[in-house]
Amino acid sequence: MKNNVYAEIGISDSVYQMGEQILLSLRPQFEDIDQTAEYNQAKVISAMQKNRVNAACFAATSGYGYNDVGRDTLEKVYADTFHTEAALVRPQITCGTHALAVALSANLLPGDELYSPVGRPYDTLEEVIGIRPSACSLAEYGVTYSETPLLPDGSIDYESIRNAIHPKTKLATIQRSKGYATRPTLSVAQIGELIRFMKEIKPDLICMVDNCYGEFTECIEPSDLGADMIVGSLIKNPGGGLAPIGGYICGTQTCIDRCAYRLSAPGLGQEVGANLGLMTQLYQGFFLAPTVTASAMKGAIFASAIYEHLGYRVIPGSKETRHDIIQAIELGSEKAMVAFCRGIQAAAPVDSYVTPIPWDMPGYDSQVIMAAGAFVQGSSIELSADGPIRPPYAVYFQGGLTWCHSKLGVLMSVQKMLEDGLIQESDLSLPVLEQSI
Numbered sequence: 419m420k421n422n423v424y425a426e427i428g429i430s431d432s433v434y435q436m437g438e439q440i441l442l443s444l445r446p447q448f449e450d451i452d453q454t455a456e457y458n459q460a461k462v463i464s465a466m467q468k469n470r471v472n473a474a475c476f477a478a479t480s481g482y483g484y485n486d487v488g489r490d491t492l493e494k495v496y497a498d499t500f501h502t503e504a505a506l507v508r509p510q511i512t513c514g515t516h517a518l519a520v521a522l523s524a525n526l527l528p529g530d531e532l533y534s535p536v537g538r539p540y541d542t543l544e545e546v547i548g549i550r551p552s553a554c555s556l557a558e559y560g561v562t563y564s565e566t567p568l569l570p571d572g573s574i575d576y577e578s579i580r581n582a583i584h585p586k587t588k589l590a591t592i593q594r595s596k597g598y599a600t601r602p603t604l605s606v607a608q609i610g611e612l613i614r615f616m617k618e619i620k621p622d623l624i625c626m627v628d629n630c631y632g633e634f635t636e637c638i639e640p641s642d643l644g645a646d647m648i649v650g651s652l653i654k655n656p657g658g659g660l661a662p663i664g665g666y667i668c669g670t671q672t673c674i675d676r677c678a679y680r681l682s683a684p685g686l687g688q689e690v691g692a693n694l695g696l697m698t699q700l701y702q703g704f705f706l707a708p709t710v711t712a713s714a715m716k717g718a719i720f721a722s723a724i725y726e727h728l729g730y731r732v733i734p735g736s737k738e739t740r741h742d743i744i745q746a747i748e749l750g751s752e753k754a755m756v757a758f759c760r761g762i763q764a765a766a767p768v769d770s771y772v773t774p775i776p777w778d779m780p781g782y783d784s785q786v787i788m789a790a791g792a793f794v795q796g797s798s799i800e801l802s803a804d805g806p807i808r809p810p811y812a813v814y815f816q817g818g819l820t821w822c823h824s825k826l827g828v829l830m831s832v833q834k835m836l837e838d839g840l841i842q843e844s845d846l847s848l849p850v851l852e853q854s855i
C-alpha cells in the first residue's frame with residue numbers, strides 16, 4: 419500500500435525497502451527522541467499556562483507597540499521555558515546573527531575582551547567580531563577578541579582556557595552546534611561544565627551560548643546550567659517552522675536590559691517594538707517546536723544510517739548521541755553532492771520542480787550548492803541541504819517539519835544517487851537485521 423504512493427512520487431521499491439529495513443534498527447533511538455519531545459512539550463505548555471496565554475495575545479499592534487500584551491507575554495513564556503529571568507523575543511530581531519550581534523555589542527564595552535573557549539565561531543560572526551575586518555564590528559569599537567581552539571579530538575582544552583582568561587575577559591561565547599564545521603557538537607552537560615570551570619576562574623565572566631540548532635534536542639538548555647544568555651534564531655528550532663522571522667535572547671535581567679537598549683534605543687528598551695500581527699505564528703511555532711525538532715532529529719538519524727550503510731562518512735554516526743539537528747555526509751564528489759541536493763529539492767512541497775546547481779556565493783572561496791523548498795525563505799528547520807563544492811564534498815542536511823517529509827527527502831536523495839549511477843542496486847541490499855521488539 420505504502421509503496422504505491424512512493425512509486426507514484428518516483429521512489430523505486432528497492433530504495434523504499436532499504437529504508438524500511440534501516441528504520442527497524444532505529445526504533446530505540448526514535449523512542450528516546452519522542453520522550454525528549456514529550457518532556458519539552460510539557461515544559462512549553464506549562465510556561466504558556468503559567469503566563470495565561472489567551473486570544474488577546476494574538477492581536478496585532480502597530481506604531482510604537484506600547485503595552486503590547488502579546489509581545490510581553492511571549493517573552494515571559496520564553497523566559498519561563500528556558501528558566502531565565504528575562505527574554506527578548508521579537509520580529510525586530512531579523513535573524514540569528516543579528517540576535518548574537520545584539521547580545522555581544524550590548525554587553526561588551528571598549529577595552530573589554532570577547533573570548534571563545536571552543537575555537538572559531540560561526541562564519542557570520544567573523545565580521546560581527548572583526549576577525550574579518552568589517553565596518554561597525556566589535557573590533558572597530560575597541561573590543562578585542564581571543565580564542566582557544568578545541569583539542570584535536572574535539573574535546574575542550576581546559577588547561578589553555580585557564581591561561582587565556584584574564585581581567586579584561588568580559589564575555590565568553592560558546593557555540594553549541596558544530597554549525598558547518600567538523601568538530602563535534604557540545605552537549606548541554608559539557609557546556610555546563612565549561613561554564614562552571616570558567617566562572618571559578620572569573621566569577622563575573624558573562625557566559626553566552628550560541629544556541630542555534632540546539633533548542634529542544636535535550637531536556638535541558640544551557641541556561642539551566644549557568645549560561646547568562648542563550649541566543650538563537652526563530653527560523654530554526656524554536657520557531658517550529660511557523661515563525662516567519664525573529665530571534666531570541668534569554669538570560670539574566672541585567673544582560674537582557676542591555677540587549678533591549680541596544681536593539682531599540684537607550685531608555686526605550688523592551689517597551690517599544692510592535693508585533694505587526696505575527697504573534698499567532700510565534701506562539702504556535704514555539705508550541706510546535708519540540709515535536710518539529712524531534713522530526714528533524716529523526717530525519718538526521720535516518721540519513722546518517724542510510725549513508726553509513728552506503729559506505730559514506732557521516733558526522734555524527736547513526737548511533738552517536740545528538741545535541742543538534744545537523745547531519746554532515748561526506749559524499750566525495752561534486753556529482754554526488756548535486757544528486758543528493760536534487761533529491762532533497764525534488765521532495766519539497768515548494769519549488770520541487772527547481773534543479774539546484776553549484777553557484778558562486780559572496781563570502782565563499784568555492785562554489786556552493788543549496789537545496790531548499792521552504793515556506794519561509796532560508797528556513798533551516800524546514801528540510802534543506804547545502805555545502806561548499808570542495809573536498810571532502812560534504813553536504814549538511816537539516817530540518818524537516820514532519821518526520822514523514824524528512825524520510826521522503828532522504829529516500830529521494832538515494833533515488834537520485836541511484837539514477838545517476840553513483841550507487842548501484844546491489845549497494846542497497848542489507849543483511850536481514852535483528853528485529854528490535
Ligand SMILES: *Cc1c(COP(=O)(O)O)cnc(C)c1O
Pocket residue numbers: 513514515516540542593594595596597628630631651
Ligand atoms: C544559523 C547559525 C547562526 C546564524 O544564524 P542566521 O539566522 O543564519 O543569521 C549562528 N550560529 C550558528 C551555530 C548557526 O547555526
